[in-house]
Amino acid sequence: MHDFKIPIGPQHPATDESACLRVSLDGNTIIDSDLRFGYAHKGIEKLLEGKRIEQGLHIVDHICGICSVAHPSCYVKTIEKMLNYKPPERVKYLRTLASELGRIQSHLFWTGFMLHEIGFETMLAYFLRDREHILEVLERLTGSRSHFAYHKIRTVRNDISENDVNFTLKKIKEVKKQIPTYMKTIKKDTVIKARMKDVGIITRMDAERYSLVGPIARASGISTDIRKDDPYEAYDQVDFEVITEWDGDAYARMLVRIREIIESIKIVKQVLKNLPKGKIPPSTPLILEEGLELGRVEAPRGENFHLIKIKNKKIDRARIRPPTFNFMSIFTKLLEGRKIGDIPVILASLDPCYACMERVVVIKDGKKEVLTEHDFRRKYA
Amino acid sequence: MILDVNMLNIMLLIFVIPISLLFEGLRRKLMARMQNRIGPPVWQPVYDVMKLLQKEESDSKASENIFFKITPFLYLITTFALFLFVPFPIISFPFDFILFVYILILGGALYILSGFASNSPYGSIGSMRETTLMVCYEIIFAIVIITFALYTNIESLMSFNQNFLFLKLPLASLCLFIVGLVEMRITPFDTVEAPTEIIGSVETEYSGRGLALLEISKALKFTFFIFLITMLFFGFKGVLMFSIVSLIMLFIFTFLQATTCRYRLDQTFNLLIFVLLLAVIELIRINYLVW
Numbered sequence: 001m002h003d004f005k006i007p008i009g010p011q012h013p014a015t016d017e018s019a020c021l022r023v024s025l026d027g028n029t030i031i032d033s034d035l036r037f038g039y040a041h042k043g044i045e046k047l048l049e050g051k052r053i054e055q056g057l058h059i060v061d062h063i064c065g066i067c068s069v070a071h072p073s074c075y076v077k078t079i080e081k082m083l084n085y086k087p088p089e090r091v092k093y094l095r096t097l098a099s100e101l102g103r104i105q106s107h108l109f110w111t112g113f114m115l116h117e118i119g120f121e122t123m124l125a126y127f128l129r130d131r132e133h134i135l136e137v138l139e140r141l142t143g144s145r146s147h148f149a150y151h152k153i154r155t156v157r158n159d160i161s162e163n164d165v166n167f168t169l170k171k172i173k174e175v176k177k178q179i180p181t182y183m184k185t186i187k188k189d190t191v192i193k194a195r196m197k198d199v200g201i202i203t204r205m206d207a208e209r210y211s212l213v214g215p216i217a218r219a220s221g222i223s224t225d226i227r228k229d230d231p232y233e234a235y236d237q238v239d240f241e242v243i244t245e246w247d248g249d250a251y252a253r254m255l256v257r258i259r260e261i262i263e264s265i266k267i268v269k270q271v272l273k274n275l276p277k278g279k280i281p282p283s284t285p286l287i288l289e290e291g292l293e294l295g296r297v298e299a300p301r302g303e304n305f306h307l308i309k310i311k312n313k314k315i316d317r318a319r320i321r322p323p324t325f326n327f328m329s330i331f332t333k334l335l336e337g338r339k340i341g342d343i344p345v346i347l348a349s350l351d352p353c354y355a356c357m358e359r360v361v362v363i364k365d366g367k368k369e370v371l372t373e374h375d376f377r378r379k380y381a
Numbered sequence: 382m383i384l385d386v387n388m389l390n391i392m393l394l395i396f397v398i399p400i401s402l403l404f405e406g407l408r409r410k411l412m413a414r415m416q417n418r419i420g421p422p423v424w425q426p427v428y429d430v431m432k433l434l435q436k437e438e439s440d441s442k443a444s445e446n447i448f449f450k451i452t453p454f455l456y457l458i459t460t461f462a463l464f465l466f467v468p469f470p471i472i473s474f475p476f477d478f479i480l481f482v483y484i485l486i487l488g489g490a491l492y493i494l495s496g497f498a499s500n501s502p503y504g505s506i507g508s509m510r511e512t513t514l515m516v517c518y519e520i521i522f523a524i525v526i527i528t529f530a531l532y533t534n535i536e537s538l539m540s541f542n543q544n545f546l547f548l549k550l551p552l553a554s555l556c557l558f559i560v561g562l563v564e565m566r567i568t569p570f571d572t573v574e575a576p577t578e579i580i581g582s583v584e585t586e587y588s589g590r591g592l593a594l595l596e597i598s599k600a601l602k603f604t605f606f607i608f609l610i611t612m613l614f615f616g617f618k619g620v621l622m623f624s625i626v627s628l629i630m631l632f633i634f635t636f637l638q639a640t641t642c643r644y645r646l647d648q649t650f651n652l653l654i655f656v657l658l659l660a661v662i663e664l665i666r667i668n669y670l671v672w
Contacts, residue, residue, distance in 0.1 A: 115642065118642040118643055119571065119577070120641070121412075191643070194644065194648055339645060
């Protein structure tokens, strides 16, 4: 058998977004891999510079289609920290509702997609059917199915009516009804176990060393969750559990995400039950001369971090670090010594979201290279 | 050599391609219904093949290779030739089932050749996987066919006339069923054509007419294994019963595809080794042990 070098991506069924993974093979085993980005670069941080704060919100909303609750939430949290503003309780609860619904739809989509990677098309269809319920709720709540734009500075876009509360409860119930069936399938199916157990193991030490966040760290036994560690919105007033598993493999990551769906449903129910009476404040123009603040929220994929600097009422510099940024550093390490068949499983189990992540691309003399901050400074600054 | 040409045989040979495309369409429709989708029309594979036949082939480096060009034709011919023996044999001569096994292996070899000739890493990997698995499953297939022939004491497939053999030869039937899954590319054994791992494997570089021929061959092979399993397991000679059982088998295969996921290459291989053991045990059992 001779050596191959095959490209996985930028167009490949295993990657839902475009990134290029070059894999060197010795027969059927991976000996080396190299990850290249730059296909989904939008220049979000540069776009944000020089914009007004309200304009910035719209740009942040369009970073990613799946995490489009998490990014505005983080941005709004950062700006409100600068303003020293505490929103009314009802607004806090409504924001929590949107965040959790966003998490449920992301996790449902991910689980279906993960099973599709190992050839279980039926599960993908079932999970998409269930995600549709959540999207319907989000459409009623925010008026949109993808880029929700629900969070606004000091307030939210729409209030929720009594009808919508009932509608949400009904739809949530339908989703919850299906979860035990899926859990049973995943726990009993031998083929799923054969494909996912002991694949892409991240030890607790590695998870700490690579500073992993979100469900992936939780699957390795680290109990980290911004909702508990640094509560925002109404997370300090609802009761939920931080899910952890100890195996650190693809199967544990799957279990963590499915169990998180159940926790999120619990939060949604509590929020709807305890929703404070009152009106949401109108959106008013804001005056903010200068400021520098950072904020972090728990996106579906993990910690989402925004650093925003305001100068002369305009955004001077914004730095956005989505959770995928942390995962991709460990990805190539996980692939070493595995078989070709494991690539989609490991890649999907990390749940990468390149659209969130793409930052610096240098195009010079027709050559394109993607750089880390350190390399960029050394070469071009 | 006996030539048994009657209306039924000729009709089957003429209409076997539409029938297999119809089976493929039925499979898709059933699959969609199991997945809560509406699914494409039943005749969608026919439209697909018609469209592909009209399209011109894309110009790639591989198209200079003579093997890349001719293998789809040869693959189609070999797959079509299998229907001379199954389910209603036209040609018959002593020990024709050995030729029949050879034709099946020839088809697999052509498939591998087209993958290596396609000059694409995915095609090469697909061929590599097929080679690895063929070492195992073609031997199982040969053993199973010989087991059936020895047990029924027939000289050619035409004189095969036993009903419900799968109750008398359970292990051999199980082995044939699993080989069928590997050949029909049905989960959990569709490792050769895993689309999320190696895109389209051998089909990656094909387009236009070449792809259409490969699609037809794939549908033919799918139908062939359904017919073969129906014929050997149940042995019905009447057209009506045969069709009904074939449709039931189609449903079973579709259900399997809808409810399982795919094994990795090494896992499939280990499992096939185990199946090979079962096939050998059955062969020994029918020769030396009284049931």
